[in-house]
Amino acid sequence: MSFRSAVFEKEQIKLGDTEEWIVRGGRHLFARLPEALKGVGQIGVIGWSSQAPAQAQNFRESLEGSAIRVKVGLRAGSPSWSAAEAVGFTTANGTLGEMYDVIAQSDLVLLLISDAAQVENYDKIIAALRPGATLGLSHGFLLAHLDSAGKSFPPNINVIGVCPKGMGRSVRRLYEQGRDVNGAGINCSFAVHQDIDGRATDQALAWAVAIGSPCTFETTLTQEYKSDIMGERGILLGAVHGISESLYRWFRSQGMEADDAFLESARSVTAAISKKISQGGLLGVYQSLNPQDQKLFEKAYIASYGPAADLLHEIYDEVESGNEVRSVVSAARRLERFPMHEIADTEMWQVARHPKTNREAGVNPVTAGIYVATMMAQADLLREKGHPYSEIVNESIIEAVDSLNPYMDYRDVAYMVDNCSTTARLGARKWAPRFDYAVTQTVLPTMDHGASSGPAPALFRDFLDSDLHQALSVCLALRPPVEIAVLG
Amino acid sequence: MSFRSAVFEKEQIKLGDTEEWIVRGGRHLFARLPEALKGVGQIGVIGWSSQAPAQAQNFRESLEGSAIRVKVGLRAGSPSWSAAEAVGFTTANGTLGEMYDVIAQSDLVLLLISDAAQVENYDKIIAALRPGATLGLSHGFLLAHLDSAGKSFPPNINVIGVCPKGMGRSVRRLYEQGRDVNGAGINCSFAVHQDIDGRATDQALAWAVAIGSPCTFETTLTQEYKSDIMGERGILLGAVHGISESLYRWFRSQGMEADDAFLESARSVTAAISKKISQGGLLGVYQSLNPQDQKLFEKAYIASYGPAADLLHEIYDEVESGNEVRSVVSAARRLERFPMHEIADTEMWQVARHPKTNREAGVNPVTAGIYVATMMAQADLLREKGHPYSEIVNESIIEAVDSLNPYMDYRDVAYMVDNCSTTARLGARKWAPRFDYAVTQTVLPTMDHGASSGPAPALFRDFLDSDLHQALSVCLALRPPVEIAVLG
Numbered sequence: 001m002s003f004r005s006a007v008f009e010k011e012q013i014k015l016g017d018t019e020e021w022i023v024r025g026g027r028h029l030f031a032r033l034p035e036a037l038k039g040v041g042q043i044g045v046i047g048w049s050s051q052a053p054a055q056a057q058n059f060r061e062s063l064e065g066s067a068i069r070v071k072v073g074l075r076a077g078s079p080s081w082s083a084a085e086a087v088g089f090t091t092a093n094g095t096l097g098e099m100y101d102v103i104a105q106s107d108l109v110l111l112l113i114s115d116a117a118q119v120e121n122y123d124k125i126i127a128a129l130r131p132g133a134t135l136g137l138s139h140g141f142l143l144a145h146l147d148s149a150g151k152s153f154p155p156n157i158n159v160i161g162v163c164p165k166g167m168g169r170s171v172r173r174l175y176e177q178g179r180d181v182n183g184a185g186i187n188c189s190f191a192v193h194q195d196i197d198g199r200a201t202d203q204a205l206a207w208a209v210a211i212g213s214p215c216t217f218e219t220t221l222t223q224e225y226k227s228d229i230m231g232e233r234g235i236l237l238g239a240v241h242g243i244s245e246s247l248y249r250w251f252r253s254q255g256m257e258a259d260d261a262f263l264e265s266a267r268s269v270t271a272a273i274s275k276k277i278s279q280g281g282l283l284g285v286y287q288s289l290n291p292q293d294q295k296l297f298e299k300a301y302i303a304s305y306g307p308a309a310d311l312l313h314e315i316y317d318e319v320e321s322g323n324e325v326r327s328v329v330s331a332a333r334r335l336e337r338f339p340m341h342e343i344a345d346t347e348m349w350q351v352a353r354h355p356k357t358n359r360e361a362g363v364n365p366v367t368a369g370i371y372v373a374t375m376m377a378q379a380d381l382l383r384e385k386g387h388p389y390s391e392i393v394n395e396s397i398i399e400a401v402d403s404l405n406p407y408m409d410y411r412d413v414a415y416m417v418d419n420c421s422t423t424a425r426l427g428a429r430k431w432a433p434r435f436d437y438a439v440t441q442t443v444l445p446t447m448d449h450g451a452s453s454g455p456a457p458a459l460f461r462d463f464l465d466s467d468l469h470q471a472l473s474v475c476l477a478l479r480p481p482v483e484i485a486v487l488g
Numbered sequence: 489m490s491f492r493s494a495v496f497e498k499e500q501i502k503l504g505d506t507e508e509w510i511v512r513g514g515r516h517l518f519a520r521l522p523e524a525l526k527g528v529g530q531i532g533v534i535g536w537s538s539q540a541p542a543q544a545q546n547f548r549e550s551l552e553g554s555a556i557r558v559k560v561g562l563r564a565g566s567p568s569w570s571a572a573e574a575v576g577f578t579t580a581n582g583t584l585g586e587m588y589d590v591i592a593q594s595d596l597v598l599l600l601i602s603d604a605a606q607v608e609n610y611d612k613i614i615a616a617l618r619p620g621a622t623l624g625l626s627h628g629f630l631l632a633h634l635d636s637a638g639k640s641f642p643p644n645i646n647v648i649g650v651c652p653k654g655m656g657r658s659v660r661r662l663y664e665q666g667r668d669v670n671g672a673g674i675n676c677s678f679a680v681h682q683d684i685d686g687r688a689t690d691q692a693l694a695w696a697v698a699i700g701s702p703c704t705f706e707t708t709l710t711q712e713y714k715s716d717i718m719g720e721r722g723i724l725l726g727a728v729h730g731i732s733e734s735l736y737r738w739f740r741s742q743g744m745e746a747d748d749a750f751l752e753s754a755r756s757v758t759a760a761i762s763k764k765i766s767q768g769g770l771l772g773v774y775q776s777l778n779p780q781d782q783k784l785f786e787k788a789y790i791a792s793y794g795p796a797a798d799l800l801h802e803i804y805d806e807v808e809s810g811n812e813v814r815s816v817v818s819a820a821r822r823l824e825r826f827p828m829h830e831i832a833d834t835e836m837w838q839v840a841r842h843p844k845t846n847r848e849a850g851v852n853p854v855t856a857g858i859y860v861a862t863m864m865a866q867a868d869l870l871r872e873k874g875h876p877y878s879e880i881v882n883e884s885i886i887e888a889v890d891s892l893n894p895y896m897d898y899r900d901v902a903y904m905v906d907n908c909s910t911t912a913r914l915g916a917r918k919w920a921p922r923f924d925y926a927v928t929q930t931v932l933p934t935m936d937h938g939a940s941s942g943p944a945p946a947l948f949r950d951f952l953d954s955d956l957h958q959a960l961s962v963c964l965a966l967r968p969p970v971e972i973a974v975l976g
Binding site: 249307310326330345442445 | 737741794795797798801802805806809811814815818819822825826829830831833834835917918920921922924925928929930933
């Protein structure tokens with residue numbers, strides 16, 4: 001992949017044995033936004049949940065002084081109306097309106113409503129769009145839905161994606177920090193899915209630069225949704241939950257006290273292991289251990305890699321075939337009759353919420369071996385499927401250790417699972433138990449049997465020698481110079 | 489539904505508020521088979537796994553003295569060739585041949601190869617079939633696959649189903665017992681999916697009578713595959729495994745010894761609870777308890793019914809949308825790279841295989857409440873979806889308590905999950921962890937909180953007053969007068 005921009009400079013980076021082009025952002029580029037957005041008189045930002053408040057405010061601020069208007073569109077009667085008014089998007093000044101009106105008036109429409117709402121209102125949204133307008137998405141779910149239903153976007157619009165690698169709150173907070181700290185902001189991937197007038201690439205890059213992305217990578221909307229939907233079912237949410245549940249029980253069954261079992265399982269991942277990865281990569285975790293613990297890490301890694309890869313391939317195939325998205329749409333229809341119950345009522349999460357110790361979690365070598373093996377298996381799978389390294393590294397590692405795990409460390413894993421998007425919440429509930437069973441039924445018994453024969457040493461050498469470590473260290477260096485996680 | 493037969497008498501039965509027509513079988517009807525199979529010179533039985541050896545031998549024996557030949561068709565080089573020869577299907581006497589030759593020569597083709605093989609070889613099989621021939625299935629999976637891929641059977645053949653409600657070994661053993669014990673045999677459902685010449689119904693009934701079905705119920709092939717694929721993912725396999733795992737841990741966490749925890753969870757279901765249901769229906773389980781245990785049963789029932797219904801609806805929707813079948817086909821393709829590991833390595837199944845006690849399992853009231861609630865939820869769901877009561881009762885209750893649970897009691901649940909058909913094995917591995925988490929995360933905490941408010945009493949009154957109990961007792965009375973389960 002190699003894009004062309006008439007407005008922004010691109011720069012080549014080497015990730016493993018591949019080369020990618022990126023665009024560095026910064027406030028000095030805001031002056032170029034009108035040129036990149038030539039022909040755009042109004043940008044409609046639709047919705048007001050997670051990404052919309054951040055992106056609408058950032059975009060407006062970045063375009064200050066230009067003739068381009070940013071206008072928020074909401075459902076008639078939406079409870080978010082007053083929240084938008086509170087930050088200056090008002091009907092009085094003409095920057096707030098009914099969503100279909102705003103869609104119909106805008107040249108660039110950022111569709112930032114929930115996955116379910118995008119699917120449910122798709123026909124009306126498309127009917128409202130001007131021919132020649134650009135539809136912008138921050139996530140490929142809608143394309144995944146169309147693919148699963150054998151449909152496609154109408155041919156008379158541009159379709160682009162700009163996908164921030166962090167929560168909406170971080171997108172806003174880091175943008176604000178960017179006023180003082182050069183390079184603060186959330187990195188984005190971008191994708192051009194349909195380009196009918198040759199303007200789509202510069203519109204996408206302008207969008208990324210305008211919301212504060214310090215470093216923008218290219219992907220396709222298809223690769224984006226596959227890695228995103230798979231990632232949250234895998235290492236980002238489903239796997240971390242399932243692995244924690246299984247290990248907590250395992251430590252308990254060995255006679256460990258409840259608080260300690262929690263610290264050695266879930267907390268070890270979300271605190272110590274994540275910090276080590278964030279600072280020194282995956283190898284850094286291994287290298288930080290003493291020789292005896294390194295052996296344990298290796299044993300856990302070898303026992304885990306295969307079962308994790310098996311499950312992750314299943315998830316990827318389910319996403320690729322459209323099954324996973326059809327399941328989400330169908331589950332959403334059942335929610336009224338069968339609301340999702342919370343998962344935090346079990347012993348582990350009650351312990352998490354009422355700790356009796358203030359000991360800090362360290363790197364448990366078994367927990368680390370299992371977690372890192374699962375992370376590697378996800379990265380290797382995405383590589384095998386042709387995803388760009390920038391996406392692999394962000395979706396499988398950086399988002400976990402810099403954004404989600406710190407949040408789960410501040411609250412807890414169960415809280416996160418109970419409070420994320422419906423798509424992610426359904427996915428985590430579906431796949432966490434599978435990871436749990438894989439660890440319980442296969443990984444831990446394999447470790448107990450002490451078997452270390454067959455392909456094992458090669459498997460671990462593959463880990464030590466992987467290209468991924470170099471790619472990760474390049475991408476870690478491209479991170480913003482401020483903390484991404486919002487903790488409070 | 490009401491079928492017409494020119495050869496066999498039908499009889500009306502009342503199940504709940506519905507009426508169904510059945511055909512009673514018996515050896516005195518074998519003389520009518522040639523009339524019912526008019527125009528059929530050869531019956532091809534394709535495959536030699538579970539159903540084929542039983543059905544081929546039964547059909548041949550029932551047609552003795554007629555001009556109709558039963559010929560077995562196998563893959564060239566199939567290792568089953570000698571097994572078929574050993575029971576008299578030989579190339580020498582012209583009753584054994586290469587499968588596509590046999591398909592091409594036969595007027596009625598019983599396609600009894602594995603689900604995966606049916607899907608993989610579908611085009612060749614269809615190409616080999618004579619126009620005007622009848623394709624016979626013992627399970628709706630192939631139709632499920634065609635539905636999921638938006639295809640259908642060619643219009644120039646009959647398509648029928650005869651689905652024995654027991655394993656192949658039982659179909660053969662009870663047929664043999666039927667020589668001496670009047671009414672011994674495995675009940676079947678039958679379905680006419682395509683009838684191009686008006687002969688399909690009598691062919692299906694003849695097939696059922698010929699393989700020894702003492703009582704044959706009508707369904708559709710679509711209803712059959714939905715209830716069958718869902719049933720094995722639900723109460724028959726997935727649910728019984730997941731519930732057992734969760735309850736075993738729960739009893740252990742309360743300080744129970746390993747052997748006792750096993751007896752109170754898995755073993756209580758597969759032994760005592762199943763026997764009680766088989767003898768006295770679902771109400772019989774409840775009525776057998778003392779008042780204090782009845783309270784516990786009620787509490788467990790109320791806590792479980794909703795979470796179980798939630799999951800079962802998800803499974804049903806996944807089967808109906810084709811997702812589940814697409815998943816099976818896609819998983820089968822991954823098996824070479826990622827073979828299924830066994831699940832029996834965990835503590836519970838090691839305890840099961842090396843018991844330290846010879847105490848027998850009783851009806852644990854909590855285990856019984858959860859299990860019966862899940863069974864009820866499955867039956868209620870199938871009723872809501874319009875399945876006939878005969879199918880509901882057989883697929884949700886009788887198959888469990890008379891066939892599968894006794895087998896799982898003889899071996900164990902994990903052994904069953906590790907040794908059933910690939911379709912069922914994949915399904916159980918996918919859904920058991922979900923049932924486990926539903927019990928662990930919702931049912932047990934709800935019971936602990938002691939909440940018994942809201943719709944609870946009505947929910948339990950619905951159980952006590954359900955039509956299902958009458959339907960079950962009618963169907964239990966229609967069972968063969970010999971033990972169905974083969975234990976050894």
